[in-house]
Amino acid sequence: MESKELNEAISIVDQAIECPSCGLVQKYPEIKHGELIACQRCGLELFRHPVSKQWAVPFAFSLSSLILYVMMVSFPLLSVNIYGRTNSLGILDGSIEFMHQDLGIVGLLIALVVVVFPIITISLMLTILHFSRLKKLPSFFPKLLQWYKLLRPWSMIEVYILGIFVAYTKLVGMAYVEIDYALYSMVLLMISMGITDACTDFAGLWGRCAIKETMIFHYKQVDIAPHHFDQLPENNHLASCECCSLVFATNTVIAEEGQIGVCPRCGKKIHKRKTNSLNRSLALLFAAFIFYIPANLYPIMSMTMMGKTSNHRIFGGVVELWQSQMVPLALLVFVASIAVPVLKISGIGVMIGASLMRSKKWLTMRSKLFRVITFIGRWSMIDVFMISILIALIHFDALATVHAHVGILMFAAVVVITIFAADVFDPRLMWDYAGMNSSENDQKSKN
Ligand SMILES: [Zn+2]
Ligand SMILES: [Zn+2]
Incomplete structure (x- = not known):
């Protein structure tokens, strides 16, 4: 059914999902337990039924x-x-x-x-x-x-x-x-929380949540009901809820900016794309870059052993591990503390630039890189945690003492700000700006 034939101003699209990575709205078939659905265009895993059906x-x-x-x-x-x-x-x-x-x-x-x-x-x-x-x-x-x-x-x-x-x-x-015991508990806790996530049917739980019969659409209360579409309307007539993934079709073109309405299932505001995504992301990247310089220039900690004090910087820590023959660990800390922040700041910067230049190059690669950046961001906290452990354990006065310094505060700021920068960046915009979510490309990808 064409979107122009819709009687209601807005309706819910049955059995459809929008890829959060490339913005393609697609219909999906019924799947069995343990199976997954991947995006037809960029390959992102959209959802997977848990292996176990048991509550x-x-x-x-x-x-x-x-x-x-x-x-x-x-x-x-x-x-x-x-x-x-x-x-x-x-x-x-x-x-x-x-x-x-x-x-x-x-x-x-x-x-x-x-x-x-x-x-x-x-x-x-x-x-x-x-x-x-x-x-x-x-x-x-x-x-x-x-x-x-x-x-x-x-x-x-x-x-x-x-x-x-x-x-x-x-x-x-x-x-x-x-x-001690608590460390064993902690390792088991990590495994247990991971298994809980893998065995919980989040899509199924959302599916069971009641959808109201009315919703706020462009600041007015309107009736809403699920609708079966043999063929999906054009992409600029479709939007989805960022929180519960419910897909909506409207009979008017949806603007990229601005609020469409309030989701009748989860109550979150619906936007076509994250609000002011590129500007907010760019501002946060700039802030992260500003903090990154002192994070590397100032010491992150100092260690006093037998009255002798030595200052430690992020890069120095890697060299020290390398010189102590702990090569795998040196590489790990290098990746987590030096490579990841640089990759995040430059990577998101390149993505913003490529979007603004409407580049069509390596869209799938860029989307994958963005997912890697979002995944690895939190691992940069390793150095912050490591110092918290050393300062708590090593305070034996002149014999051996570890002090934290302002460098670690700057570094923690870089980690947190880059996590937020990745969070406000909407990767679907890369595909929008490249023209991949406009009508003719939309039709091509559906056929
Ligand atoms: Zn996709
Ligand atoms: Zn919702």
Whole structure:
């Protein structure tokens, strides 16, 4: 059915999904458990049915996560012994030590991503699974899914474990190090949270959420109902909800900027594309670049051993690991702390530039690169976590003490700002500006 024949101003498109990477709206067939649907144009995995249909599997793992979390916060992670003096590391000790050293904001960031957000996501998941057993889902259910989607990437247990690993290799040279129960709990917690995600049918849960019969469309209350389209309307008559992926068709052309309405399923505002995406992303990149310079010039920490103090910078840390024959670890820290921030800042910069130049070159490659950038962004936190562990463990006065310096605050700012820069950048704009989402290309890709 052509969009012009639509009677209503707006309707819901049945069995359709918009690719969040390239912006192609496509119909999808019914799929079985364990199968996945990939974008017809850029190959992005759009959704996958979980391997298990059983409600009990994610619930059991979610409950295990809660128990493992309690163990993780109750016991020490590591203990060190230098010349008979012992110190142990609890999960919040690094944050507290940052506060003592007047870098409380870094301490707060670590406490949020390692302690606060993990327990919120675990509790949200347990609540989601509990209510999903009811025949009729409660009205606040979409909000639970929405918050889970928002906070899950900010739970950085797996990155913290790698931070402990890097700190461990630095510690073994100067002290006797013992691994404690909480670290084992932490590793199991990471696995348990991963399995919970893999076994939860998010698309199925969204599918069960009630869709209201009216919605706000261009600031007016209108009736809305699902509609079956044999052939999808042109792309500029289609938009989708960024949160719950519901696809809408309108009988008027949708502008790139501006609010279309309010989603009748999840209550989020619907936009064709992320608002003012390129400008906001560019501004954040510029801010990240400004912080990146002092992050490399200033020391991130200093170490006092037997009265002798040495300053450490990000690049120096890599060289030190390399010289101590720890080549794989040196490469890991080089990639996480030096290559990733540079790749993120220059990569998103190139994508913004290519969009503005309406380049059609390497669109699929650029989309893939953007996904890599979004995925690896949080791994740059390794150095921040590593320092929080060292300052919490090594304070034995003149014998051995580690101090954090302002460089690490600048570096943490770079990591957080680039995560936001990638978040506000809308990769669909690369395809829009290249003309790939206009009518004639749209028809070609459908045929
Ligand atoms: Zn795509
Ligand atoms: Zn929605």
